[in-house]
Amino acid sequence: MLDHDDQADDAAPIDMLEAYYAAHGWEHERHDDEIIATVKGSWASYELRALWREEDSVLQFLCFPDIKVTDDRRATIYEAIGLVNEQLWIGHFELWSSSGILLFRHAAMIDGGDDSVLSLSAAELLVESAIEECERFYPVFQFVLWGGKSPREALAAALVETQGEA
Template sequence: MVFVCDEELETLQLSCMTNICFDDEAQNYIPTTLMSINANLWLGHFIFRKDDNGNGQLVFRHTMSLRSTSVQSGHDCLKSLIDTAIQECDRFYPLFNLVQTKDVSNPAKLNLALSDCHGIS
């Protein structure tokens, strides 16, 4: 996780990198996948980033305003930011895994991976 604070805008941005790498073929499926995911996210968004070697990585980004934030509420905001990033990365891990393995030909699998699960297993 990387945090960037912008004092002028009074914001804090969190970037949480996933541990899944995508080869060139799998990267072809990323734009459509991210459009499907980001269209339904209320907090934050996923981006795709390539490093200097051409390896692709998904990153969850979320920016939060720190205006009128006390030290205690700032601590709570930071905890919330981290919790949200972990939750969203975990939530879409099955879908990212399908894209990584290029197992995207079955729409039912993709819809299931995009679905929110509720309850206790």
């Protein structure tokens, strides 16, 4: 298990993510400079995919919330994505035009040349923020796709914070 107090708190980006996934017991598969994991959230299972581009020192992190958008709903989802992205500090949602797959994407520049490393805290931030944003905005996309709500209505409904206890 990864330990925050461990002195060897840094590793090559894909190595660190592999250790992080293993420590959480998440199914994962590694292929050279890419790692894919699956994690269960409250709304869906998410595929997490990280790709390391050593020549650019960039770690691209993708989170797929298992939402596919049909051609007739794309314009509405693009509007929802625009409104959702205004709420984000890091990363963004996008829709792949060729497949209709919705995803969350974030890239991290990791300077270090041949010795590029990712810290445990950076790995946690990268992974957990992607999952949290997918969990936070999953209802928006569902309200638009299946609930018949406009993107603005869906965003307002999804971001309502409940007060007190039921």
